[in-house]
Amino acid sequence: MSELKVSSDPRETSELSQQLESLYQVIFSRRDVRSQFLPAAVPDEVLSRLLYAAHHAPSVGYMQPWNFLVIKSDDVKQRMHAAFTEANDEAKAMFEGDRRELYSSLKLAGILESPVNICITCDRNRTGQTVLGRTHQSDMDLYSTVCAVQNFWLAARAENIGVGWVSIVKQEQLRETLGIPEEIIPIAYLCVGYVSEFNDQPDLEKAGWAERLPLNDLVYYNQWGQQGEGESLAEQIDNDRSFPFSAERN
Amino acid sequence: MSELKVSSDPRETSELSQQLESLYQVIFSRRDVRSQFLPAAVPDEVLSRLLYAAHHAPSVGYMQPWNFLVIKSDDVKQRMHAAFTEANDEAKAMFEGDRRELYSSLKLAGILESPVNICITCDRNRTGQTVLGRTHQSDMDLYSTVCAVQNFWLAARAENIGVGWVSIVKQEQLRETLGIPEEIIPIAYLCVGYVSEFNDQPDLEKAGWAERLPLNDLVYYNQWGQQGEGESLAEQIDNDRSFPFSAERN
Numbered sequence: 001m002s003e004l005k006v007s008s009d010p011r012e013t014s015e016l017s018q019q020l021e022s023l024y025q026v027i028f029s030r031r032d033v034r035s036q037f038l039p040a041a042v043p044d045e046v047l048s049r050l051l052y053a054a055h056h057a058p059s060v061g062y063m064q065p066w067n068f069l070v071i072k073s074d075d076v077k078q079r080m081h082a083a084f085t086e087a088n089d090e091a092k093a094m095f096e097g098d099r100r101e102l103y104s105s106l107k108l109a110g111i112l113e114s115p116v117n118i119c120i121t122c123d124r125n126r127t128g129q130t131v132l133g134r135t136h137q138s139d140m141d142l143y144s145t146v147c148a149v150q151n152f153w154l155a156a157r158a159e160n161i162g163v164g165w166v167s168i169v170k171q172e173q174l175r176e177t178l179g180i181p182e183e184i185i186p187i188a189y190l191c192v193g194y195v196s197e198f199n200d201q202p203d204l205e206k207a208g209w210a211e212r213l214p215l216n217d218l219v220y221y222n223q224w225g226q227q228g229e230g231e232s233l234a235e236q237i238d239n240d241r242s243f244p245f246s247a248e249r250n
Numbered sequence: 251m252s253e254l255k256v257s258s259d260p261r262e263t264s265e266l267s268q269q270l271e272s273l274y275q276v277i278f279s280r281r282d283v284r285s286q287f288l289p290a291a292v293p294d295e296v297l298s299r300l301l302y303a304a305h306h307a308p309s310v311g312y313m314q315p316w317n318f319l320v321i322k323s324d325d326v327k328q329r330m331h332a333a334f335t336e337a338n339d340e341a342k343a344m345f346e347g348d349r350r351e352l353y354s355s356l357k358l359a360g361i362l363e364s365p366v367n368i369c370i371t372c373d374r375n376r377t378g379q380t381v382l383g384r385t386h387q388s389d390m391d392l393y394s395t396v397c398a399v400q401n402f403w404l405a406a407r408a409e410n411i412g413v414g415w416v417s418i419v420k421q422e423q424l425r426e427t428l429g430i431p432e433e434i435i436p437i438a439y440l441c442v443g444y445v446s447e448f449n450d451q452p453d454l455e456k457a458g459w460a461e462r463l464p465l466n467d468l469v470y471y472n473q474w475g476q477q478g479e480g481e482s483l484a485e486q487i488d489n490d491r492s493f494p495f496s497a498e499r500n
Contacts, residue, residue, distance in 0.1 A: 005367045007284075007490075010376070018268075018269075019268075019269075019272040020408050020409065022269040022273070023272070023276055023404065023405060023408040024299065024303065024405065024408075025274060026273055026304055027401055027404075027405065028303075028306050028433070030306075030308070032308050032327035044482050044485075044486035045486055045490075047483055047486070048483065048486040048487045048489075048490045048493075049274065049464060049490070051469060051487065052278075052465060052487075052490060052493055053274065053278075055462075055463075055465050055468070056277055056280075057277050057310070057400070058280070058282050058400075058403070058415065060417060061459075061460070062452055062455060062459060062460040063460070064462070064463050064468070066468060066470045067468050067469070067470060068468060068470070068474075068476075069469075069471070069474065070469060070471055070472075070483060071472055072468070072470075072471075072472070073472040075487070076472050076473075087385070087386045090385070090386070091382070091385040091386065094380050094385055095380060097383075103382065106382075107326055108382075108383070109491050121381065121474075127460065130344050130345065132310075132341070132345075132353065132356075132358075132454070132459065133358070133417045133418060135337070135340070135341040135344055135418060135420070136337045136340075136417065136418055136419060136420055137340065137417040137419075137421065139392070139420075140417050142259045142389070142392075142393075143392075143393075143396045143399075143437070146393045146396035146397060146400070146405075147396060147399070147400045149393075149397070150308075150396070150397045150400040150401065151400065151404075152275055153308070153397075154273065154277075154401075154404065155273060155274065155275045155277060158269065158273040158274075159270065165308065167310060167383045167384070167386065167387040168385060168386055168387075169386060170382060170386055170395060171386070171387065172482070177393075178473060179473040179474040179475065180273055180474045181474065182475070187393070188367075188393075189410065203314055203383070204312040205312060207342050207500045209310040209311075209312060209382065210313070210377065212305075212312075212314070213305075213314050214287040215301060215302060218305070218314075218316060218317050218318055219301060219317070219318045219319075219320060220317060220318070220319045220320070221320055221321075221322075221324065222319070222321050222323040222326050223319070223428060224351050224371075224428055224429040224430045224431065225317065225325075225429065229296050233294045233297055233298065233320060235294075236294035236295055236297070236298040236299065237298045237302075239275065239298075240282070240295075240298045240299070240302060243298075243299065244292065246419070
């Protein structure tokens with residue numbers, strides 16, 4: 001593979017290289033897909049690349065705590081779909097009034113429509129109990145596994161493959177359906193497949209469920225709560241408001 | 251920004267497009283940097299892009315639970331470095347014999363050498379207690395925040411900026427140093443800056459601490475523990491052994 005051509009000279013970064021631009025394009029146009037899956041199979045050579053991308057995530061103490069369950073069995077998908085439906089009915093009842101109505105109108109999983117589902121898990125004991133980097137932050141192995149999920153997701157977007165993360169399912173039903181033992185933590189259940197289109201906005205933004213927050217409201221300086229008045233970075237962030245949006249809309 | 255040019259026609263993906271190749275190059279050459287930081291400042295326009303990349307991570311119920319503390323203060327960095335050193339001394343004592351010796355020889359943080367540190371946190375109550383998608387998996391908001399970390403990390407690599415995740419620090423010392431309230435969860439403390447080089451392998455692989463696991467050992471089919479004998483995907487994964495390594499080595 002060729003070297004990354006982006007220069008480390010700050011003066012050259014104001015005009016983004018094609019490579020840098022396409023990475024941002026992938027990041028800004030990635031979507032949580034529920035509705036647009038096509039039945040076309042995902043070729044092995046593509047799935048293999050996506051799994052290698054996930055496997056090259058950072059991991060605490062280099063423990064690589066992940067496993068990947070590749071699910072194409074109709075029977076397993078049917079049982080997962082049933083588990084999702086049960087949990088989703090419970091979830092609906094937790095919202096009230098207009099929110100419940102809006103919630104009920106949303107499609108929140110594409111388990112049956114996507115040709116392949118992938119469950120990514122975390123084996124907390126992979127390299128013994130004492131893990132470099134996990135000694136003072138015990139969740140680091142879970143977080144490493146999430147980094148693998150995000151690598152998979154971004155690589156999939158670049159391959160024009162949609163991914164939807166299904167979290168509305170009881171963990172014990174997911175374990176039972178997939179035969180996952182007690183000591184293994186399921187992190188993500190992903191629906192994976194080619195799509196008719198990627199929405200220009202996140203589904204929940206489009207549906208009026210929530211809006212994107214202004215980035216400057218979320219950035220503090222040196223101490224929690226200290227906002228960016230007079231900070232040149234805050235001005236830059238304000239100037240860049242259109243940077244991600246142009247990627248989203250076109 | 252230009253559209254992604256990758257075709258969704260599976261027949262066209264065997265020869266990777268330049269855009270797809272550069273995304274994989276970013277993923278495979280990303281490193282957890284501790285030793286190679288240069289003092290050069292990271293320009294605001296680059297930091298702004300990295301923060302927008304993080305802000306465009308997926309989030310459960312679109313809650314965007316993250317905040318970004320940008321730390322350039324020498325005083326704050328000195329206190330974080332002291333907290334790291336204290337925790338790291340404790341950590342050393344948890345390993346025995348040769349492992350302790352090897353652990354002690356490793357440089358595990360670049361807090362003072364990197365020009366900017368960034369702490370990414372999770373506000374679990376940002377959008378109230380009942381969150382779409384978090385109803386049956388309560389950690390989803392933490393995981394969303396980790397996705398933001400990984401977006402930041404990959405965008406940084408594409409900008410030729412190194413990132414190192416410091417997890418060897420007592421959470422209460424980190425909170426105290428940064429003024430983070432009880433209800434906010436610190437997820438990642440990142441050292442950020444240009445680097446003299448990106449190592450061709452992860453530091454811990456290079457140091458002989460651990461080796462990369464063969465991907466096929468980690469992939470199961472339809473049920474936990476069911477390995478890929480006779481599966482065409484397993485063959486493909488075996489054939490692709492050199493795919494990520496060529497990116498790592500050159």
